[in-house]
Amino acid sequence: MVSRRSALLMGGTAGVAMAGGGAWLGKVVAQPAAAPAAESGIGGLTTPPLYAPSGRRPKYRRASWSQQFQSGHGWTPGGAGTASAEANDKSVFVRGTQSVRVTTNGTGKQSYIRKTGMPAMSLTGKMIRLVFRVEDVTNLAKLVFYLGSGSLANHFAWTHHVHSKTSANYVQSGEWVTVHLQWADVNAAAGTYSIGTGGKPSTKTGFTDMSFAVYDNAGGPVTCRLQAVELIPDTVSVFPKGVVSITFDDSHKSIHDLARPVMDRFGFPGTVYNIADAIGTGSFLTLGQMRSMQDFSGWEMGGHSYANAVHTASYPKLTAEQADDDFRKLREWLVSNGFTSEHFAYPHGAFQKTSDGVPVDQIASRHFTTARSIISETIESFAPAMPYRLKALTGINDGTGIGGTALSKLTGAGGKLDRCVNNGDWLILCLHKVVDGAPKTSTEIGTAGLETLMKAIDDRDIPVLTVEEAMASYT
Structure with a gap:
């Protein structure tokens, strides 16, 4: 054949x-x-090295929409799992002059950095790029990103990292990490949103709310810094x-x-x-x-x-x-x-x-x-x-x-x-x-x-x- x-x-x-x-x-x-x-x-x-890499790497994908968390960004850190937060953290950053920090309280509850009520946007033909850093992953449980509307009453969720105690982890202590979230990775939906046959989301437009969430394992606090949330072209074209x-x-x-x-x-x-x-x-x-x-x-x-x-x-x-x-x-x-x-x-x-x-x-x-x-x-x-x-x-x-x-x-x-x-x-x-x-x-x-x-x-x-x-x- x-x-x-x-x-x-x-x-x-x-x-x-x-x-x-x-x-x-x-x-x-x-x-x-x-x-x-x-x-x-x-x-x-x-x-x-005698044979170094040729450098044939993909070009950096430019964002069509970018939130880099500089002065006046308007996002709010909070959540029941938050011990402390700083919306304008000038101590550790990788772009500009600041990032956003949240430190969890060791209860296993959600700590977040979010913004609601933004102008409606379409993610057709796009994926989400996150740039963040976890200072110490010892007590990290998982990281979730929420995208939705109606103050997140309607949302899709990507659980993009579940921390392992035994295997290699994508997220390492004290490193700036980049993650791409595609529609193929959506693993939960709520409100009027749903995931249909073949993993298709019920909509890819009309989004006004975003939330980056951190969960500790209830064994101690976790400090996370968010540097960027961006939209970049996906591979469909x-x-x-x-x-x-x-x-x-x-x-x-x-x-x-x-x-x-x-x-x-x-x-x-x-x-x-x-x-x-x-x-x-x-x-x-x-x-x-x-x-x-x-x-x-x-x-x-x-x-x-x-x-x-x-x-x-x-x-x-x-x-x-x-x-x-x-x-x-x-x-x-x-x-x-x-x-x-x-x-x-x-x-x-x-x-x-x-x-x-x-x-x-x-x-x-x-x-x-x-x-x-x-x-x-x-x-x-x-x-x-x-x-x-x-x-x-x-x-x-x-x-x-x-x-x-x-x-x-x-x-x-x-x-x-x-x-x-x-x-x-x-x-x-x-x-x-x-x-x-x-x-x-x-x-x-x-x-x-x-x-x-x-x-x-x-x-x-x-x-x-x-x-x-x-x-x-x-x-």
Whole structure:
């Protein structure tokens, strides 16, 4: 079977040992404990990479409407969960000369920054951009954005961050974070508003009220600063049905033997994030298979780690110097073997700070153009809000009682694929191993399940692009 679009596509710790006995490449200057990154590069890593990113990143999207919270902004901080607030906070900001601050009271109740009664606006063809900062995420529970009318009696809600105690979080302590909210991500409606079949909102116009809400976990206070709420163009004008990228982690041989034949029938390419020193061993891909997939089926060969031991440990268990050297060695291996992808996925989705306190995503930016996580609170967008924290849906499987993400949540009515095609976004899927029979773990998907997934994408006529192709569409 050939897709109707196939013609378009064809034309740990510091002591972690390196698998295979490999030595760390390059000499990296360690950061003095008190030296700020701005003075000595990222974490003191001053030796330039042999292969630095090309800089092919999307242009910054200009806002058609912007509230930057400067003097006279007219928004009100408050809520039953608020201990203190400052509408004109001149102590910490990233634009202009001030931001808005709220500090919760540790009761788990809502603290907000809001404005009602604004001139009615339309969000047709637009998404919302938020810029904010949480000083300490220890007691953070969730962040919600409300958009509505009638003093928010009618509203849509986006729960755009639920904080995890165990996994990597999109929102980190003391960092300015950018989030894009698309119509595909709306998860609640009230009053006269509703979310229909396929995730379609009942209206995209007439909005007069906005509210940025913070909830602590009732274990202590949380301080949050809001710098901007903006409207920017969404992706519908370029990809009216959105885009799907099908990515595979860990270089399993089954990607070539079982996934590729299924995807070839639909003309769909994939992105493989590879562990370099696993290639050609055991049940992993060979160089020949990687080159065949790239050269004859249009697949992308990205990076996951150089050393298998680093993949097992994950980068936050290493020092900044060790992490940087593994990134460098991985990029050199990819280029020297004919794989020019500048895209990367974090092992276990982990991009927190290294053992000596340097954010892993900042180190990744020295070597790659994007880095993918396994966070899926909201679906990714064009351009990505934070290219080194790309969001992806993982654990997709057609098994029973093994956890992960049930395939039906994508393919069923109103699922992720319907939301993608109806609202236009970038749905990145993260798969691992493919098996002939029934999957036994959440990191496996059966060939039957993969066939079902590919057919569901094809039936909806959603474009399938590699990560590299998707990013190139907006550079």
